Amino acid sequence: xxxxxxxxxxxxxxxxxxxxxxxxxxxxxxxxxxxxxxxxxxxxxxxxxxxxxxxxxxxxxxxxxxxxxxxxxxxxxxxxxxxxxxxxxxxxxxxxxxxxxxxxxxxxxxxxxxxxxxxxxxxxxxxxxxxxxxxxxxxxxxxxxxxxxxxxxxxxxxxxxxxxx
Amino acid sequence: xxxxxxxxxxxxxxxxxxxxxxxxxxxxxxxxxxxxxxxxxxxxxxxxxxxxxxxxxxxxxxxxxxxxxxxxxxxxxxxxxxxxxxxxxxxxxxxxxxxxxxxxxxxxxxxxxxxxxxxxxxxxxxxxxxxxxxxxxxxxxxxxxxxxxxxxxxxxxxxxxxxxxxxxxxxxxxxxxxxxxxxxxxxxxxxxxxxxxxxxxxxxxxxxxxxxxxxxxxxxxxxxxxxxxxxxxxxxxxxxxxxxxxxxxxxxxxxxxxxxxxxxxxxxxxxxxxxxxxxxxxxxxxxxxxxxxxxxxxxxxxxxxxxxxxxxxxxxxxxxxxxxxxxxxxxxxxxxxxxxxxxxxxxxxx
Ligand SMILES: Cc1cc2nc3c(=O)[nH]c(=O)nc-3n(C[C@H](O)[C@H](O)[C@H](O)COP(=O)(O)OP(=O)(O)OC[C@H]3O[C@@H](n4cnc5c(N)ncnc54)[C@H](O)[C@@H]3O)c2cc1C
Ligand code: SF4
Ligand code: FES
Ligand code: FES
Numbered sequence: 001x002x003x004x005x006x007x008x009x010x011x012x013x014x015x016x017x018x019x020x021x022x023x024x025x026x027x028x029x030x031x032x033x034x035x036x037x038x039x040x041x042x043x044x045x046x047x048x049x050x051x052x053x054x055x056x057x058x059x060x061x062x063x064x065x066x067x068x069x070x071x072x073x074x075x076x077x078x079x080x081x082x083x084x085x086x087x088x089x090x091x092x093x094x095x096x097x098x099x100x101x102x103x104x105x106x107x108x109x110x111x112x113x114x115x116x117x118x119x120x121x122x123x124x125x126x127x128x129x130x131x132x133x134x135x136x137x138x139x140x141x142x143x144x145x146x147x148x149x150x151x152x153x154x155x156x157x158x159x160x161x162x163x164x165x
Numbered sequence: 166x167x168x169x170x171x172x173x174x175x176x177x178x179x180x181x182x183x184x185x186x187x188x189x190x191x192x193x194x195x196x197x198x199x200x201x202x203x204x205x206x207x208x209x210x211x212x213x214x215x216x217x218x219x220x221x222x223x224x225x226x227x228x229x230x231x232x233x234x235x236x237x238x239x240x241x242x243x244x245x246x247x248x249x250x251x252x253x254x255x256x257x258x259x260x261x262x263x264x265x266x267x268x269x270x271x272x273x274x275x276x277x278x279x280x281x282x283x284x285x286x287x288x289x290x291x292x293x294x295x296x297x298x299x300x301x302x303x304x305x306x307x308x309x310x311x312x313x314x315x316x317x318x319x320x321x322x323x324x325x326x327x328x329x330x331x332x333x334x335x336x337x338x339x340x341x342x343x344x345x346x347x348x349x350x351x352x353x354x355x356x357x358x359x360x361x362x363x364x365x366x367x368x369x370x371x372x373x374x375x376x377x378x379x380x381x382x383x384x385x386x387x388x389x390x391x392x393x394x395x396x397x398x399x400x401x402x403x404x405x406x407x408x409x410x411x412x413x414x415x416x417x418x419x420x421x422x423x424x425x426x427x428x429x430x431x432x433x434x435x436x437x438x439x440x441x442x443x444x445x446x447x448x449x450x451x452x453x454x455x456x457x458x459x460x461x462x463x464x465x466x467x468x469x470x471x472x473x474x475x476x477x478x479x480x481x482x483x484x485x486x487x488x489x490x491x492x493x494x495x496x497x498x499x500x501x502x503x504x505x506x507x508x509x510x511x512x513x514x515x
Contacts, residue, residue: 003171021171021212024199044200045268057241057270063196064271067171068214115266120245126501133403134265 005070009033010079018067025061025069026050029076037077037106041136048135051107051114052076058114060134077106080113088159089113092152093145100139111135112149116156123150167208173217177344177378184213185346185374191215193237193276196268201281205290206297216273221378224249230384233342236275236377240330241266243274253382254495255333255393255412262397262504263329265404275377277330278341278357281368282434283406284324285309295321299366310471312408315480316464317433322365323470324434326358329504331436333395333412336428337386345375354380358435365434389414389426393495396487397430397504398479407431409480410504413487415451422446422455427463427488432480439463442484451492453485460484 003018009029016028026043029035029052041049043062050062053075080087089112092098099105111132121127128149129142137145174180184191188210192198201207215221221235224246232252234243240260243249250257260269263277286292286304293302305313305323313323331354339354352370359367371377392415399405410430416423425446427439442459449455460481467477486506500508 020168022166022168044203045196048265048267051267058267059271060196060267063194063199063268065171065192065195065199065212065214068173068192068195068216070217111267114270118245118266124501130403130502131266134267 003067005067007069007071008073009035010074010076016066021065021067023066025052025054025064025066025074028066029061029074035076035078038110039103039106041104041107046136047104047107048111049104049107051110051135053110053114056114056117058111075110075113077109080109087113088155089116089148089152092148092155096144096148096151097141098144098148099137099141104135104137104139108132108135108137108145112145112152115149116153121149121153123153125150166202166205169209170211171214172211173214175218177218177221177376180213180215180218181344181346181374181376183211184376186211187373189213189374191275191376193273194239194271196264196272197276197280201288204288206281206288215275215376227381232382232384232387233379234274234382235379236273238274239270240264240272240274240277241269244269250499252387252390253333253337253393254390254499255395255414256330256337256382258499258503259329259333259395259397259410259412261499262395262410274330274380277328278354278377278380279369279371280328282324283327284313287324295365296324296361296368297366299364303365306471308471311473312406312431312476313470313473314433315467315469315473315476316429316437317360317435318470319361319363319365321363322361322434324361324365325431326433326435327406327431328436329395329397329407329410329430331358332410332428332430333393333414334380334382335436335438336412336414336426337389338383340381340383341377342379342381343371343375344378345372349378351381354436355438361434388416389424391495392417392491394487394490395504396483396490396506398483398506402502402505402507409476409483411480411483411487413484413491415446415488415491417451417492420451422449422451425459425488427459427484429463429480429484432467432476439484441465446488451488453489456485456488457481459488 041047190209244260397410
């Protein structure tokens with residue numbers, strides 16, 4: 001059995017033929033589309049390393065069946081920078097030391113972008129920590145991560161305001 | 166993972182027909198089902214993907230005032246729906262205390278109700294488990310059972326139902342709308358999940374092909390909104406299942422309780438409605454002594470199923486705390502740490 005579907009991945013429309021219905025979105029990205037930026041930590045929904053945005057919402061790609069997606073817009077870590085210009089969240093992770101080994105970082109960054117879009121946390125560090133609790137960091141870079149999310153959010157708000165003006 | 170046939174019906178009727186074939190399972194977000202399939206705990210021959218069905222993703226207020234929530238509404242969407250959250254704040258708080266933002270963005274209402282137990286032996290295909298294989302035995306008896314049931318368990322199974330969402334829902338008399346081979350029917354949520362007794366392999370009263378299409382919260386439930394809380398004790402403050410949780414809701418008139426709702430999570434194989442406590446509370450002045458009596462009444466039948474006697478005392482205290490919090494009023498906004506006993510403002514002891 002093969003399933004043909006169209007997905008928009010990092011802004012590019014791609015036609016995908018799935019020969020096996022068991023493929024998760026995570027394995028599709030990493031093993032079939034040459035997008036290994038999204039990481040596999042636990043493969044069971046417990047670590048957040050595989051976080052990507054599907055239609056603007058952060059989800060765990062390891063527990064998402066690729067077959068069930070159609071015409072979905074998927075944003076992965078490979079698609080967040082504009083050429084050489086990093087995304088404000090990426091900049092903030094570097095500036096705040098929001099990483100050590102870096103394995104959890106793509107998931108952290110995608111989760112942070114999702115969190116900022118959800119606009120539930122505001123400038124409350126406790127709400128940011130709770131909102132980021134689905135992303136574990138084995139190196140314990142949590143303090144830097146929380147600061148990075150708060151800082152990036154400020155920068156993104158300011159540049160949005162500039163656009164309006 | 167065993168391979169399977171993937172089918173995507175376009176109507177509920179087609180979905181029911183496909184899922185009525187032996188070996189079929191409905192696929193919603195898959196956040197529980199795929200996990201179980203990866204571990205070889207379940208191995209369906211056919212997945213019936215219902216996520217593309219239309220009309221099941223709405224939150225609507227019906228003419229009689231009850232609120233109907235489609236089975237495909239995502240947990241996060243429901244929790245953040247301002248109208249819903251203001252009418253059913255304990256439900257929103259319970260949802261936000263469950264899993265993570267990523268999982269709540271995916272998880273559906275129907276899938277949350279039907280998620281399977283988190284008993285470690287159920288998850289481990291190499292262990293004996295009556296729920297996984299009827300008659301196989303139960304390795305949780307005499308095993309690692311700190312987190313297992315203290316109410317409604319049997320010698321055959323001591324597991325708990327892990328959902329937070331279901332706890333306030335059962336307190337508010339939620340009804341589950343089911344469509345199956347014989348048409349539509351309503352099942353009170355309190356009667357959806359089966360206690361283990363002699364047949365722990367059976368999770369719910371649903372029959373092959375039955376699909377949850379929606380749940381309904383009766384109009385009367387939103388009168389509790391000013392005094393409704395969910396409280397959840399976990400091994401860590403976020404991203405963990407409940408050790409014990411409680412939903413408490415009151416209708417108050419000048420300090421006197423007109424009506425009370427109490428339910429427990431993490432204590433039994435179903436969300437546990439504590440009607441004895443509710444009866445004791447109604448008609449009385451809301452104070453700490455009354456809350457203690459009600460909590461004790463809720464747990465008279467509780468008994469340890471292993472190394473978990475502590476859960477009985479914990480449940481008693483959680484009920485008292487949840488009732489006190491409910492009496493002091495629903496906060497304007499869910500705390501930064503939803504349902505946590507450590508959330509700012511709720512650290513006092515009763
Ligand atoms: C790491 C982790 C932590 C978690 N923590 C919590 C927590 O703290 N609290 C909590 O409450 N939950 C928690 N969950 C569980 C989560 O809430 C469930 O996985 C989720 O709600 C399931 O919804 P779903 O749409 O993904 O269902 P699926 O996985 O798609 O389905 C679950 C089951 O329901 C059946 N099903 C689904 N929809 C229907 C329908 N409409 N009709 C009939 N059958 C249907 C499926 O066949 C399957 O058997 C956690 C999960 C993970 C992975
Ligand atoms: S407690 Fe229930 S689910 Fe756990 S091993 Fe025993 S029978 Fe299986
Ligand atoms: S790899 Fe998906 S949550 Fe760990
Ligand atoms: S930076 Fe190493 S796991 Fe987070």
